[in-house]
Amino acid sequence: xxxxxxxxNISIKCGQCGNYQTLVGFAPRDDWHVYxxxxxxxVCAPDVTRTLVEVPAHLDExxxxxxxxxxxxxxxxxxxxxxxx
Ligand SMILES: [Zn+2]
Numbered sequence: 001x002x003x004x005x006x007x008x009n010i011s012i013k014c015g016q017c018g019n020y021q022t023l024v025g026f027a028p029r030d031d032w033h034v035y036x037x038x039x040x041x042x043v044c045a046p047d048v049t050r051t052l053v054e055v056p057a058h059l060d061e062x063x064x065x066x067x068x069x070x071x072x073x074x075x076x077x078x079x080x081x082x083x084x085x
Contacts, residue, residue, distance in 0.1 A: 002058075003059070004059050004060070005055050005056075005059045005060060006061040006062050007023070007053070007055060007061075007062040007063075012037040012051050012053065014039050014044060014049050014051075015049075016043070016044050016048070016049045017039055017041065017043040017044050017049070019039060019041060019043070021037035021038055021039055021049075021051055022037060022038060023035060023036070024036055024037065024038050024040075026063070028057065028063075031056060031057050031058070032054045032055065032056060033054070033055045033056075033057050033060045033063050034052055034053070034055075035052070035053045035054075035055065036050060036051070036053075037050070037051040037052075037053065038051075
């Protein structure tokens with residue numbers, strides 16, 4: 001049995017600076033939902049420490065519940081979730 005994944009229950013901690021990264025973007029890609037996290041401080045360069053978390057689309061509870069959510073704003077133009085059902 002597969003359990004749905006709620007991205008909000010997952011913390012992304014940077015191995016470089018030790019701070020928690022911020023969810024800044026979302027994009028569907030094939031059967032995956034790709035969430036982008038970045039350090040939002042002056043310690044790390046986002047291009048170096050950026051994290052991409054890939055969630056199987058059919059398990060993604062967050063995007064399914066909020067199909068119009070487009071990320072934190074700065075990268076909202078990357079895409080939108082495809083509503084399911
Ligand atoms: Zn960092």
